[in-house]
Amino acid sequence: MSMAQQAEPAMTTPPGSGPKQTDGRTVRRPLALRLLARPEVGVFLGAAAVLVFFLIAAPSVRQGGSMATILYQSSTIGIMALPVALLMIGGEFDLSAGVAVISSALTASMLSYQLTLNVWTGVIVALAVSLAIGFFNGWMVVRTGLPSFLITLGTFLILQGVNLAVTKWVTGNVATDDISDMDGFDQAKKIFASSFDVAGVEVKITVVWWLVFAALATWVLLRTKYGNWIFAVGGDKESARAVGVPVTFTKISLFMLVGFGAWFVGMHNLFSFNTVQSGEGVGQELIYIAAAVIGGCLLTGGYGSAIGPVFGAFMFGMVNQGIVFAGWNPDWFKAFLGVMLLGAVLINLWVQRTATRR
Amino acid sequence: MTDKTSGTHGAVVQDSAPGQDGLLVELRGAGKSYGNVRALHGVDLKVHAGQVTCVLGDNGAGKSTLIKIISGLHQHTEGEFLVDGTAVRFSTPREALDRGIATVYQDLATVPLMPVWRNFFLGSEMTRGPWPVRRLDIPRMKATADQELRNMGIVLDDLEQPIGTLSGGQRQCVAIARAVYFGARVLILDEPTAALGVKQSGVVLKYIAAARDRGLGVIFITHNPHHAYMVGDHFSVLRLGTLELSADRSEVSLEELTNHMAGGAELAALKHELAQVRGVDTEELPEEDDLTAPVAPSPEGTT
Numbered sequence: 001m002s003m004a005q006q007a008e009p010a011m012t013t014p015p016g017s018g019p020k021q022t023d024g025r026t027v028r029r030p031l032a033l034r035l036l037a038r039p040e041v042g043v044f045l046g047a048a049a050v051l052v053f054f055l056i057a058a059p060s061v062r063q064g065g066s067m068a069t070i071l072y073q074s075s076t077i078g079i080m081a082l083p084v085a086l087l088m089i090g091g092e093f094d095l096s097a098g099v100a101v102i103s104s105a106l107t108a109s110m111l112s113y114q115l116t117l118n119v120w121t122g123v124i125v126a127l128a129v130s131l132a133i134g135f136f137n138g139w140m141v142v143r144t145g146l147p148s149f150l151i152t153l154g155t156f157l158i159l160q161g162v163n164l165a166v167t168k169w170v171t172g173n174v175a176t177d178d179i180s181d182m183d184g185f186d187q188a189k190k191i192f193a194s195s196f197d198v199a200g201v202e203v204k205i206t207v208v209w210w211l212v213f214a215a216l217a218t219w220v221l222l223r224t225k226y227g228n229w230i231f232a233v234g235g236d237k238e239s240a241r242a243v244g245v246p247v248t249f250t251k252i253s254l255f256m257l258v259g260f261g262a263w264f265v266g267m268h269n270l271f272s273f274n275t276v277q278s279g280e281g282v283g284q285e286l287i288y289i290a291a292a293v294i295g296g297c298l299l300t301g302g303y304g305s306a307i308g309p310v311f312g313a314f315m316f317g318m319v320n321q322g323i324v325f326a327g328w329n330p331d332w333f334k335a336f337l338g339v340m341l342l343g344a345v346l347i348n349l350w351v352q353r354t355a356t357r358r
Numbered sequence: 359m360t361d362k363t364s365g366t367h368g369a370v371v372q373d374s375a376p377g378q379d380g381l382l383v384e385l386r387g388a389g390k391s392y393g394n395v396r397a398l399h400g401v402d403l404k405v406h407a408g409q410v411t412c413v414l415g416d417n418g419a420g421k422s423t424l425i426k427i428i429s430g431l432h433q434h435t436e437g438e439f440l441v442d443g444t445a446v447r448f449s450t451p452r453e454a455l456d457r458g459i460a461t462v463y464q465d466l467a468t469v470p471l472m473p474v475w476r477n478f479f480l481g482s483e484m485t486r487g488p489w490p491v492r493r494l495d496i497p498r499m500k501a502t503a504d505q506e507l508r509n510m511g512i513v514l515d516d517l518e519q520p521i522g523t524l525s526g527g528q529r530q531c532v533a534i535a536r537a538v539y540f541g542a543r544v545l546i547l548d549e550p551t552a553a554l555g556v557k558q559s560g561v562v563l564k565y566i567a568a569a570r571d572r573g574l575g576v577i578f579i580t581h582n583p584h585h586a587y588m589v590g591d592h593f594s595v596l597r598l599g600t601l602e603l604s605a606d607r608s609e610v611s612l613e614e615l616t617n618h619m620a621g622g623a624e625l626a627a628l629k630h631e632l633a634q635v636r637g638v639d640t641e642e643l644p645e646e647d648d649l650t651a652p653v654a655p656s657p658e659g660t661t
Contacts, residue, residue, distance in 0.1 A: 219493075223493040223494050223496075224485075224492065224493055224494060225483045225485060225492075225494065227494075228476055228479075228480060228483055228494065231469065231471070231472050231476070232469050232472065232480055232481075235469035235470065235471050235472055236467075236468070236469045236470065238467075239463075239467040239468055239469055240469065240480065240481070241451065242429075242431070242451050242461065242463060242467040243451070243455075243467050243480050243481035243482075244450075244451060244452040244455055244481035244482065245480060245481045298471075302469065302470075302471045302472070303471045
């Protein structure tokens with residue numbers, strides 16, 4: 001299965017001396033092989049396999065309601081997996097993404113409640129805080145040149161501590177107060193945490209947002225300058241800088257995009273549960289990263305897609321819920337995920353080797 | 359180079375007129391210190407339109423520092439750097455590119471996993487549409503890249519293939535074609551033949567000559583005096599961060615150039631010491647008098 005076609009060294013033809021220089025020295029690869037070279041195709045097949053497996057193994061999965069639950073679970077992972085994947089294609093990753101979700105929700109909740117403001121004020125301030133956290137991460141990584149692993153590990157620990165300490169200090173409790181009777185709550189809930197009816201099945205609005213964001217991310221990644229820059233700064237930062245790509249801007253804005261995702265998921269959590277548990281979110285960052293990697297993004301950057309993580313997140317949701325629906329011991333969930341992750345990494349490694357073969 | 363005239367209609371050509379007698383870039387006593395390490399000191403260099411200026415030197419001679427100053431990656435800390443007769447100080451490679459100075463780096467400044475056409479236009483992408491939906495003009499970029507590469511004699515079946523799958527010479531030519539397309543007036547080539555075989559080196563040298571014939575000023579960095587002498591109009595030899603030799607083609611022979619490269623003047627001095635050691639044959643080594651080419655005035659006498 002040679003996915004990168006063997007480029008014949010055309011170099012041996014000196015300029016102008018070839019009388020008939022035409023295309024077609026290499027055979028056009030069959031469609032199937034060309035498709036397999038796409039980063040998202042492997043995970044698509046994987047997701048389809050998992051779906052078919054559980055459709056057979058767990059009959060209750062076949063009901064519309066179960067599928068809606070699976071999609072909802074996938075969407076809360078998937079919305080965050082998208083910016084995390086873009087960041088990974090851009091050559092960095094963010095360990096603080098999981099707790100940043102909680103930080104954002106806590107900010108909105110406590111600010112609104114303690115100052116008795118319209119919840120929209122809290123929502124806007126939370127957005128500013130999330131973007132600021134992203135900016136800080138990006139700025140530190142760009143300025144120091146340290147691996148983003150270290151910088152965001154620091155942010156991860158800081159946020160984890162701040163979340164707990166500040167919440168206890170302000171509310172005297174580890175959770176925030178219920179804000180469901182405050183001004184603007186119903187309005188905000190409509191946007192972040194409502195659900196609607198499709199043929200008698202209740203579908204959460206986050207599923208729609210997830211797919212809209214995925215479409216947008218795909219378009220940006222493949223069809224805009226900014227998308228080109230994301231690939232370039234992840235593939236070879238120095239080369240990108242040398243040909244005039246604004247590397248600093250691209251990296252910092254990618255971190256801020258993760259901040260935006262954290263804000264959105266944070267708001268969803270807040271408006272669907274009315275309160276926020278300050279200790280949550282730890283470990284989620286690895287789930288996001290795993291979804292991106294299973295989705296075909298290269299951990300070292302420069303390769304991947306936005307649609308792959310959609311399938312990656314779907315696999316997570318499917319396995320997570322599928323095990324429950326099948327009536328198996330859910331303790332096996334993490335083991336299952338580990339196997340999927342390893343498989344995805346091996347496929348990625350193979351793709352990278354083949355793609356760069358001379 | 360059959361139909362090279364159809365090629366250059368670069369998007370970012372600057373219309374600033376070159377200085378007198380086609381002088382594009384000039385360094386006057388330029389130097390660069392990194393902290394207390396003086397990597398480059400008192401270097402004079404002139405780049406004329408339609409000429410190849412070769413910069414030679416051994417490893418650590420300061421060639422890379424010199425390129426980085428001219429291409430805008432680093433700033434000089436002493437002397438002057440003039441483009442079209444006006445003193446400049448670039449803070450990013452973008453500024454140098456906007457003035458028509460393009461660099462083809464040793465690592466070719468390509469992103470291996472990205473397709474050929476994306477690499478070709480990286481950092482200067484063609485777009486269409488108003489802002490919120492401004493998008494890449496992919497068909498036009500592919501067609502242009504294909505045309506430009508064909509002008510350089512490279513025919514690729516699939517511009518979607520990652521550039522990492524091309525051979526070293528092909529990538530070199532893609533990088534040169536890119537620089538020429540984007541309206542380079544000064545082309546800096548950093549060791550373009552270092553990693554290539556004999557035949558591929560020949561092809562690259564041909565492109566250097568072709569670029570010169572198009573009226574570009576070429577700065578050709580190399581440590582191979584044979585390659586330099588094939589295409590060069592002016593030769594500057596760097597040694598330990600200072601200029602050891604600066605001579606036109608008419609003033610220097612290949613042999614002298616090679617001697618300077620090998621550390622000529624120092625070698626001659628060393629010869630007398632070696633002569634006192636038994637078993638070292640110094641007959642073949644040049645005397646200092648043999649090096650007739652004008653040696654650049656060395657400000658603080660490193661030679």
